[in-house]
Amino acid sequence: MISKLNLENILFLDIETVPETQHFSDLDETKQILWDHKSKYQRKEDFTAEEFYERAGIWAEFGKIxxxxxxxxxxxxxxxxxxxxxxxxxxxxxxxxxFKNLLESHFNQTKHLLCAHNGKEFDFPYIARRMIIHNIELPTKLNLFGKKPWEVAHLDTLELWKFGDFKTYTSLKLLTNVLGIPSPKDDIDGSEVCRVFYEDNDIDRIIVYCEKDTIAVAQILLRLRGDAILTDDEIVHI
Structure with missing residues (x-):
């Protein structure tokens, strides 16, 4: 049961991603063609491949962390x-x-878990794919090859909130709102990260945004357990 989990054994996380280059034209010709094919279903006839490129950050093959x-x-x-x-x-x-060094030095035991919102669909596979692209050997917590479902040490607050209902998606912003948790989306949202990174060159603003999301994930898990949420005095930035 979730209430029996030792909170100290959980690493909460969030990632922020952007397209691998600022402009579609910065890609080589082959990558432009591949992006055209990859994005065709999502953009349909509403956008050209170039116009849709600002969203490329959500694909590990065309984005970066x-x-x-x-x-x-x-x-x-x-x-x-x-x-x-x-x-x-x-x-x-x-x-x-x-990040790999952190996992291997402090969160490498069987008891340790990774937790993110929609982490099983986005954060965990994205990190793993980018590690492979960079020829980094996967840490145990991200290497799922040959593992049975109950051996995968991943928690997902979105999945926990679904209670087996796979027909719906509940955003972090919506879930924090209905659970009475301070919103992490009080400055920018995910759609603005690309602009803030490439045009404003403001990584500090992105870090603040990313850390707020990480705190929100922990707050959600606390609420799902029936625990009191964190106060500002209990949150320490290191």
Missing amino acids: VCISVGYFKIQSEELRQFRVTSFYGDELKILND
């Missing part, structure tokens, strides 16, 4: 707990290696 934020609990007693948040950013290769 610019920030991974993580958070974890340190609990001394029921009255004394901390949620510590930090971020990896900069060059994507460094981001991925730093």
Whole structure:
């Protein structure tokens, strides 16, 4: 049961991604053709491949990670707990290696779990695919080859909220709203990350946004367990 999970064994995370280049024209001809084919179903006749390229960040084959934020609990007693948040950013290769080092040094045991909102459909496979693209050996927590479903150490707050109903998608913003959790989307949203990264060159703003989402994921899990949500004093940025 979710209430029996040890919160200190869970690494909460969120990622922010952008297209691999700022402009469609920056891609080589082969990659442009591949993007045209890949995006054809989603854009239909409404957009050209070039017009649709600003959304390329959601595909690991055409995007890259610019920030991974993580958070974890340190609990001394029921009255004394901390949620510590930090971020990896900069060059994507460094981001991925730093994140891998964290997993292998502190979250590599069977008891450890990764948790994200829609993580099973987006965050976890995206990180794994980008690691493979960069020729980084997958850490155990992301290497699913040959594992049975109950051996996969991933928690997904979206999946938990579905309660077996796979016909619906509930965004992080909506779920925090209905659960009475402070909204993480009080500045930018995912559709603006590309502009903030490439045009504004404001990685700090993206980090703040990513860390707020990570905190929100932890808050949702607390609410699903029936626990009190975190106060501002319990959240520590490191």
